[in-house]
Amino acid sequence: MTSPAPNLSGTTSPTRTAATDSKLKRCAAAEYRRLMLKGATGMCLGGHLAVRAALDARISACVSYFATDIHSRTLGPHSSADSSPSGPASSAHTIDRLAEIKAEVALIFGVKDTHVPDAGRDLIRAKFRDAAVVFSFYEVAWAQHAFIRDELSKGRYDPAVSKVCFELLLELFGRVLKTELGPRDAAVKPPEHVC
Numbered sequence: 001m002t003s004p005a006p007n008l009s010g011t012t013s014p015t016r017t018a019a020t021d022s023k024l025k026r027c028a029a030a031e032y033r034r035l036m037l038k039g040a041t042g043m044c045l046g047g048h049l050a051v052r053a054a055l056d057a058r059i060s061a062c063v064s065y066f067a068t069d070i071h072s073r074t075l076g077p078h079s080s081a082d083s084s085p086s087g088p089a090s091s092a093h094t095i096d097r098l099a100e101i102k103a104e105v106a107l108i109f110g111v112k113d114t115h116v117p118d119a120g121r122d123l124i125r126a127k128f129r130d131a132a133v134v135f136s137f138y139e140v141a142w143a144q145h146a147f148i149r150d151e152l153s154k155g156r157y158d159p160a161v162s163k164v165c166f167e168l169l170l171e172l173f174g175r176v177l178k179t180e181l182g183p184r185d186a187a188v189k190p191p192e193h194v195c
Contacts, residue, residue, distance in 0.1 A: 037061075037177045040103075041169060044068055044115075044146060048075055052094045054103040061176035062105045063169040066113055066145050070095050071120030083123060095124065098131035105135040106172050108165050110143025138168065 039061040042050035047067030052075075054062040072081040073093040082088070087096035105128070109121050116124075121139065128135045140147065144156040148165060 039063070039173050039177050041065075041173075042067075043148060045075075048094065051101075051105065051107075054105060055094070055097055055100045057100075057102045059103045061172050062101075062103045063108070063172055064105065065108045065148055065165065066110060066116060067107065067124075068115050068145075071116060071123045083120060085123065085126070095127050098127055098133055101131065101133045103134075104172060104176050105133055106138065106168055107135060108138045108140065108168065110140050110145060110147050112142060113145040115145045136168075136172075138165075140165075 036058075037060045038058055040050040040053040040059050041063040042048070043065040045068055047064035048070050050062050050064045051067055051070060053059050069075040072083050073087060073091070073095060074081050075094065076092065087093055091097075107124065107128070109116055113121075121137075125137050128137070140161050143158060143161055147156045147158050148162045150157045150159070150162075
């Protein structure tokens, strides 16, 4: 039998040991870390703002639906749209600051989105990859811009696809924000080739 150890309140208890107190402290620390995790999500301009929020290291997960203006650098001060691969010097635009993102990000677009055309989606995907952000990129066949909105969507709403996209959000937020897997190793390792 172990001798009594001071508990969290500083008193001794015959049923508590130093090992028990250590385990309680670890559990409390893990719960605190879990409660401090935050996610961001949004659609359209809100999708862009969710990605922009992920520039803050306090955001751990981000799901962005058909985010506008990331590719064109037209949110905030600008003289004209700029969808070039390299932005202006000292750019504050979201696409030029992606390397600051520590969160895991899911980006969801419709293939028929006229607000974020093919070239814009390609640029966004390439810039996320170049910035070494942990991200997933989904393009929904036949979907237009705002395909999740069931009101005022002018016939673009697709309930089945909307359900799948919501499940993507639940999976990412559930895994990153709810499950205590310990600190994430930021080092990206090459995939193991197995067959």
